[in-house]
Amino acid sequence: MASDMREFVLDDAARPGRAVPDALAGSAAWANGGPARVRRRIWLDTFDWRLYRAGLTLEQAGSRDRAELVLTGRDGAILAAELLAAGRPPRWPSLVSQLPAGPVRELLEPVAGVRALCPVVRATSQVTELRALNDDAKTVARLAVDRMSVTFPARALLPARLTLTPVRGYSGITDRIGAAMTSAPGIAIAPGTALDAALAASGRRAGQPAGKGTSVQLSPSMPAAAGLRTVLTALLDELEANVPGTIRDIDTEFLHDLRIAVRRTRSVIKLCGRALPAGLATEFRPEFRWLGDLTTPARDLDVYLLAFGRMTAGLVAASPADLSPFHDYLAHSRTLQYRRLAAGLRSARFARLTAGWRAALEGVRPPGKRPTVAQLAAARIGAANRRVLRAGQQITAASPPESLHQLRKGCKELRYLVEMFGSIYDPAERWQAVRELKALQDCLGAFQDAEVQGSEIRGFAGQLLATRGVPATTLLAMGEIAVGLAVAQREARREFDGRFADFASHASQARLAGLTRVAAA
Amino acid sequence: MKVFATYNIKGGVGKTAAAVNLGYLAARDGYRVLLWDLDPQGAASYLLRIKPRVKGGGRALIHGTKPIHAAIKGTDFDGLDLLPADFTYRNLDLLLDSAKQPARRLAALLAPLAGEYDAVFLDCPPSISLLSESVLHAAALLLVPLIPTTLSVRTLEQLTEFVGTFNGHRPDVLAFFSMIDRRKRLHTQIAAELPGQRPEFAATVIPALSVIEQMSVQRAPVSAFAPRSLAARQYGQLWGEARQRAGLTG
Numbered sequence A: 001m002a003s004d005m006r007e008f009v010l011d012d013a014a015r016p017g018r019a020v021p022d023a024l025a026g027s028a029a030w031a032n033g034g035p036a037r038v039r040r041r042i043w044l045d046t047f048d049w050r051l052y053r054a055g056l057t058l059e060q061a062g063s064r065d066r067a068e069l070v071l072t073g074r075d076g077a078i079l080a081a082e083l084l085a086a087g088r089p090p091r092w093p094s095l096v097s098q099l100p101a102g103p104v105r106e107l108l109e110p111v112a113g114v115r116a117l118c119p120v121v122r123a124t125s126q127v128t129e130l131r132a133l134n135d136d137a138k139t140v141a142r143l144a145v146d147r148m149s150v151t152f153p154a155r156a157l158l159p160a161r162l163t164l165t166p167v168r169g170y171s172g173i174t175d176r177i178g179a180a181m182t183s184a185p186g187i188a189i190a191p192g193t194a195l196d197a198a199l200a201a202s203g204r205r206a207g208q209p210a211g212k213g214t215s216v217q218l219s220p221s222m223p224a225a226a227g228l229r230t231v232l233t234a235l236l237d238e239l240e241a242n243v244p245g246t247i248r249d250i251d252t253e254f255l256h257d258l259r260i261a262v263r264r265t266r267s268v269i270k271l272c273g274r275a276l277p278a279g280l281a282t283e284f285r286p287e288f289r290w291l292g293d294l295t296t297p298a299r300d301l302d303v304y305l306l307a308f309g310r311m312t313a314g315l316v317a318a319s320p321a322d323l324s325p326f327h328d329y330l331a332h333s334r335t336l337q338y339r340r341l342a343a344g345l346r347s348a349r350f351a352r353l354t355a356g357w358r359a360a361l362e363g364v365r366p367p368g369k370r371p372t373v374a375q376l377a378a379a380r381i382g383a384a385n386r387r388v389l390r391a392g393q394q395i396t397a398a399s400p401p402e403s404l405h406q407l408r409k410g411c412k413e414l415r416y417l418v419e420m421f422g423s424i425y426d427p428a429e430r431w432q433a434v435r436e437l438k439a440l441q442d443c444l445g446a447f448q449d450a451e452v453q454g455s456e457i458r459g460f461a462g463q464l465l466a467t468r469g470v471p472a473t474t475l476l477a478m479g480e481i482a483v484g485l486a487v488a489q490r491e492a493r494r495e496f497d498g499r500f501a502d503f504a505s506h507a508s509q510a511r512l513a514g515l516t517r518v519a520a521a
Numbered sequence B: 001m002k003v004f005a006t007y008n009i010k011g012g013v014g015k016t017a018a019a020v021n022l023g024y025l026a027a028r029d030g031y032r033v034l035l036w037d038l039d040p041q042g043a044a045s046y047l048l049r050i051k052p053r054v055k056g057g058g059r060a061l062i063h064g065t066k067p068i069h070a071a072i073k074g075t076d077f078d079g080l081d082l083l084p085a086d087f088t089y090r091n092l093d094l095l096l097d098s099a100k101q102p103a104r105r106l107a108a109l110l111a112p113l114a115g116e117y118d119a120v121f122l123d124c125p126p127s128i129s130l131l132s133e134s135v136l137h138a139a140a141l142l143l144v145p146l147i148p149t150t151l152s153v154r155t156l157e158q159l160t161e162f163v164g165t166f167n168g169h170r171p172d173v174l175a176f177f178s179m180i181d182r183r184k185r186l187h188t189q190i191a192a193e194l195p196g197q198r199p200e201f202a203a204t205v206i207p208a209l210s211v212i213e214q215m216s217v218q219r220a221p222v223s224a225f226a227p228r229s230l231a232a233r234q235y236g237q238l239w240g241e242a243r244q245r246a247g248l249t250g
């Protein structure tokens, strides 16, 4: 059905009042198809454009009291549509899990995941329909003339968009009409979708901003300080982009990405601070530490709540319902922590930090051509690698969990250095060079998550007991979860020796050393 | 999918007018409707402004060398499609005769459309033939227009007797008086008395009205070009009865 449709744009800004635009006159005999309809339209995507990247377009369209959600694929074919309950359209942003159950939600769930759907464009369309007639005055094709005005993200008026659809059994003549239209002055084949056009008119592009994983482009020979300035500015952009979504609590990924930007900034300052102007690192390190700490309690509760379903599903003795007081408690604590976090992100201290940091970065001037990015990368990656090796070799069966946590931090730093300087290396070699490191990190991550969550659940149990009349069954069920966490932790601990040995192996170390040496040479 | 057929051995009694108007009204109710113009004269196709032509002709359709849905045309009305007439339909009897199980052939041809349409209307030429037998086997409800004469009642009796000889599927019959002339005393008398006496009769009658004749000038169903006319109202009521009799639901 969709493959039958042809889309054009009509540039008739000069005389838009005409029932049949002048440019159409030569292509067919046209009749008016009825009064104009007004359609309110909202296009939706996640903050990081997951739908767009998956080739999907989600639109809510309709009148004030009758709207539907329509999901289309790459070729414009409708994959699913859902009529929305009258008078109760979803309030955007909305998590996919909060949409009415049905095929649209089913198709979106695996794509959007935990991310909320946010309006990316709001517009109003005036749609009139024209009918192309043959010699018998029979309708052989319909032409929707859509005059759209965009209201968000910026105000813009679009050239009319024409959609030509054949009546069943009349595709031959419709092809001829379409061809005639294409050659008429003022009419052109539409270069993209209506969403693309609306975004372009408001100065945006689908897929932008791309969210985390935006890799900055460095060159091996640029001065190190200039490279660091580029990296740190990109991280600051990323951090700031995620602030409004965190404050509004749109979905849990905003805070997650904000924390990643903070952690990476701290790593760069800590590991490469000496390549920056004197005093910069010492001035901002404590402030970023404050920011990191500010975000930790809220994120910990997010992690707990996100894993809650999985944890209850693993219960053997207790029933999931036993845990609902625990869930309520976590949800309540999360609300409080997010409030605290939002206050911190609105504070003068935070504003001073970001504004001051941006000004400081803008003022960074490389003292000379050396060291280059590649030299700095080789030195820092080498040092971080040696730290990981040293810390790992000291770990024995008797080492406390804290020593593994420290090792995990070191691994994260090493990994981030490789990623941050990644654009100067061959992508395939880079991937090879961190393979064993990744596996080691997974193991350490599993160990620490289980350890932290295990100790937290003991804390939660104490608080529940002290502040609320909690049933014994809830505590018993929490005990079962604690057991599960302890088992997971022991498993990860058992795996550790093998993973570390792989990482420290001659082959793995040679790949990492080879990577940095070549670029720095 | 419910199959309706407008049927009468006699010509010029209002079969095509009923098929086009009821088909239109069914589509307006939101059903997906296909009207098959089985008459080589192509009156229904003409009324819907569609050329009476099918690639490959009746042979390709009956023998299944061309899938039926490839010949379907969209009308000017949402939800109403037409399978046009073709001049070769005049040989449909011969074509059916050479097919396997000719009496079941039409039903078999329509079966694959069940997912696409809620209602099919078959508009038959006036005759008694292999084609009409095949139509009677395919239809769930026969819509039989009758001119109110004593003879027409005899026609209805013959039809119900004939249908009664079928084993297995037997179509239900809904007869209605058509082209009632108010100036003819016999017409009004018969139209007033008979419906109560036989269960096949509809309560609704279609009077002789010039706006119905106008269809061939307007080339559209009356309810489309004269929605407030008496004719539109009567066809609306008749459709209500037919829909209920056929058990067509939401």
Ligand SMILES: Nc1ncnc2c1ncn2[C@@H]1O[C@H](COP(=O)(O)OP(=O)(O)OP(=O)(O)O)[C@@H](O)[C@H]1O
Residues within 6 Å of the ligand: B010, B011, B012, B013, B014, B015, B016, B017, B018, B039, B043, B124, B125, B126, B178, B179, B180, B206, B207, B208, B209, B210, B212, B213, B214, B215, B216
């Ligand atoms: N109720 C009516 N009042 C006035 N004219 C009518 C009425 N019904 C049909 N007609 C006209 O009578 C003629 C024959 O009607 P129609 O084609 O519907 O009958 P038919 O039974 O299909 O004919 P055929 O047997 O030739 O297929 C047409 O010109 C039509 O416009």
Ligand SMILES: [Mg+2]
Residues within 6 Å of the ligand: B015, B016, B017, B039, B043, B123, B124, B125
């Ligand atoms: Mg006829």
